[in-house]
Amino acid sequence: MALLLTGRWDAAERDAWLAHLQQALPGEQWLLDAPRDAAEAAAVEVAIVANPAHGVLQGLPNLRLIQSVWAGVDKLLTDPTLPAGVPLARMVDPAMNEAMVQTALWALLGLHRGFLEVQAQQQQALWRQPEQLRAHEWQVLVLGLGELGGRVARTLSSLGYAVSGWSTTMRPAQQDGVNCLQGEAALAQALAAADTVINLLPLTESTRGFFNAARFAQMKRGASLVNLARGAHVLEADLLAALDARQLSHAVLDVFTVEPLPAEHAFWRHAHITVLPHTAAQTDPRSAAAVVAANLQALRSSQPLAHRVERQRGY
């Protein structure tokens, strides 16, 4: 049996992953990119994937697990040839979790404490102190309370922020200081109250285009948006209109409809948009390799798989 490592990445990135995986999984047989013949295809027990080209995972008769090395599987699920009966697991990497919390925190501090504004003032040699509000006076709404959103919400709460979290999954009303909400009515109320909204929703058919003109109109005037999830959550023209009307004061965006963000895109030069180059949180092959190894061991010892994707739900 063999492990197939395949993805849309360059050879250097693939080889870096291979080196870390080989260290975490000594003694395994490896196939790279795609099986070259029927014998190799028959040997594939597990596919370790990074958004591989459509079709690569079909015709693998003994495939028992598809393990994504990326956290988001929205692109993977668009492959119509994805083998239906094979369990699919997404990556939950401690390094990525940590990085996402850091990015959310940096963006929030820049908005809450006015540091982004102060940086713009530096361009004009302008000495002007922003208002200093307490963390508990700053309402934060985290959308999505999964692995990443939940961690972000709890950390912000531990630092004193007034944190609500909204998700489509039922949760206890209070978790580590986070006020947990469900449903459209609660969402409307929370959007109207939040000074900063942080998006960490999964991308599914029901969350695509979530941030549109109607949603921006529900938000508190002058609030800010931090999008750390997927570009397709946001209608970019509606966001520009909301910023230009000062309905929103600022957006920190890590993800975009087209990535890399084209050089001519209006976001680059917008005074009230901070562009991050999809750098909020990357999977770290050093820690992710151990996560892959643990799931492989679970598979072989018939233990429950970690972070299994529910394909119907979309994450």
Add this chain to the structure above:
Amino acid sequence: MALLLTGRWDAAERDAWLAHLQQALPGEQWLLDAPRDAAEAAAVEVAIVANPAHGVLQGLPNLRLIQSVWAGVDKLLTDPTLPAGVPLARMVDPAMNEAMVQTALWALLGLHRGFLEVQAQQQQALWRQPEQLRAHEWQVLVLGLGELGGRVARTLSSLGYAVSGWSTTMRPAQQDGVNCLQGEAALAQALAAADTVINLLPLTESTRGFFNAARFAQMKRGASLVNLARGAHVLEADLLAALDARQLSHAVLDVFTVEPLPAEHAFWRHAHITVLPHTAAQTDPRSAAAVVAANLQALRSSQPLAHRVERQRGY
């Protein structure tokens, strides 16, 4: 008996303080700015001060406490007429503590995660992801482990950073994950290892000019400096030379030799300096008024005063 409120501030700021102090201390007699005659001078029991003009605090025969509303008393102590026998207390304000932690964290995240660099890239529509290191791979050295430095160090440690703290006061070797250091040899070693140095030392005769060419040369090549203490800790010309030689990669500065930073100052336009307008942490009159009230009560009930300044030591 009366309370004298005096400082170098405008009437609006003074009146805001007075309103909060009157709420925290109902039924007190108040004098503003300076006593107008000998009877008023004799009535002053406590002076609540914000760097008042030199001489204002002399000739108050019944003065029992000088309570600063600012955390730093270095300017206050330069008044040669400051009554020698009267206890002096500085401000330790929960809002200020919280704000300082936030600012240190924002600056550190910007340096560690490359967000400051990413913001500069946005000016050129440049999509380039910085390297993502784990927090534990980033060595932070906090100089000064008092009320502010101690909190900053502990919070950074709780978020996973590798934190050392250096101070002139003996402390346990480990405190909440912070590796506590003393002495010149340990300092040299810690400076050579730190990726980011955060200055929260008190300004005294022995720390004035602390960051000079020799000190920058002791630092790890490419390290960064965050100065949240006093402008006089840093020799500005030496800092520019260290940045221009790339010995230091970046400086985040909240305090300057002359404030507001003059419009023609080289710091404003330096690509590797982030200028904050002395906004890292301000005393919040809402919470500070309660601190003043508690110390006044301690004085009147002969309990120990909080945050008493040792004048010899300078803080």
